[in-house]
Amino acid sequence: MTAESFLDAENADTPMSDIDKKRKTRQNKLQKRLRREVGQAIEAFNMIEEGDKVMVCLSGGKDSYAMLDILLNLQKSAPVNFELVAVNLDQKQPGFPEHILPEYLASIGVPFHIVERDTYSIVKEVVPEGKTTCGLCSRLRRGTLYGFADEIGANKIALGHHRDDILETFFLNMFYGGKLKAMPPKLVSDDGKNMVIRPLAYAREKDIAEYAELKGFPIIPCNLCGSQENLQRQVIKEMLQGWDKSHPGRIETMFRSLCNVVPSHLADTALFDFKGLQLGFPHGIVDPNAAAGFRAESEEDTPKGNGDVQMMERIDILSL
Numbered sequence: 001m002t003a004e005s006f007l008d009a010e011n012a013d014t015p016m017s018d019i020d021k022k023r024k025t026r027q028n029k030l031q032k033r034l035r036r037e038v039g040q041a042i043e044a045f046n047m048i049e050e051g052d053k054v055m056v057c058l059s060g061g062k063d064s065y066a067m068l069d070i071l072l073n074l075q076k077s078a079p080v081n082f083e084l085v086a087v088n089l090d091q092k093q094p095g096f097p098e099h100i101l102p103e104y105l106a107s108i109g110v111p112f113h114i115v116e117r118d119t120y121s122i123v124k125e126v127v128p129e130g131k132t133t134c135g136l137c138s139r140l141r142r143g144t145l146y147g148f149a150d151e152i153g154a155n156k157i158a159l160g161h162h163r164d165d166i167l168e169t170f171f172l173n174m175f176y177g178g179k180l181k182a183m184p185p186k187l188v189s190d191d192g193k194n195m196v197i198r199p200l201a202y203a204r205e206k207d208i209a210e211y212a213e214l215k216g217f218p219i220i221p222c223n224l225c226g227s228q229e230n231l232q233r234q235v236i237k238e239m240l241q242g243w244d245k246s247h248p249g250r251i252e253t254m255f256r257s258l259c260n261v262v263p264s265h266l267a268d269t270a271l272f273d274f275k276g277l278q279l280g281f282p283h284g285i286v287d288p289n290a291a292a293g294f295r296a297e298s299e300e301d302t303p304k305g306n307g308d309v310q311m312m313e314r315i316d317i318l319s320l
């Protein structure tokens with residue numbers, strides 16, 4: 001080795017190992033945060049219980065990789081025993097690299113299934129040229145995955161939606177659908193057969209993206225089929241990202257508001273008995289036990305962290 005190449009090697013090695021150390025530290029920090037947020041969401045919504053078989057839906061995107069990684073991590077120390085099975089639906093989009101997910105899943109030693117259904121052809125046949133295909137594509141994917149959960153005896157289906165997806169859906173429904181409705185961290189499917197959970201409900205998209213990058217997950221882009229994401233969702237996403245830059249903390253506050261609903265201060269007559277309001281009772285509620293769930297506007301909230309268990313428990317009371 002010449003003196004120059006020795007120096008080159010030395011220069012290349014030293015900063016690299018420092019960078020590696022920094023990356024590792026950052027990765028550990030993010031993993032800790034994501035573990036905490038996923039653990040808090042699981043507990044707050046009772047997402048996973050003893051003996052559950054959880055089907056973890058894996059698209060090949062950063063969110064589902066991170067979800068599987070964190071769930072596997074939590075499984076080792078969780079107070080309950082549960083099974084995890086990773087499932088990917090190969091929808092036969094042109095260019096989908098079929099080998100990536102099986103290779104990755106085999107390498108981490110998790111039980112998995114690859115389900116092959118050509119929903120791509122159906123979507124192409126049904127959706128007129130030039131229109132976005134994501135809506136139908138997602139519905140077909142959901143239907144297939146729900147059916148497969150029954151086949152393998154999974155009683156829970158884990159999806160990788162995170163806090164930002166939930167907020168985007170909330171604003172989409174408000175702006176374009178006239179509804180105050182988001183994406184719940186836990187729900188029963190319309191046919192009543194499947195329990196869907198979203199363990200990343202408290203996790204920030206930017207943390208997930210950074211974690212995925214540091215872990216080097218073999219990401220498969222969703223837009224291989226050439227379709228565009230729903231334009232309205234893109235508009236909302238940009239709006240939220242803009243707010244996040246100009247008003248740091250606003251996203252966190254907005255998400256907290258979804259966990260602090262006061263039906264008596266909205267205007268939905270099906271949700272709150274405005275007609276039956278009576279003087280002399282706090283917030284017009286005759287049943288004092290029911291009143292515990294409704295707070296006066298004057299009871300100011302103390303800002304709390306995402307995972308404040310007390311705060312998160314309120315959603316259970318209010319959604320009864």
Ligand code: SF4
Nearest residue numbers: 133134137222225227
């Ligand atoms: S981008 Fe393509 S594969 Fe992804 S949801 Fe839309 S239609 Fe389906």
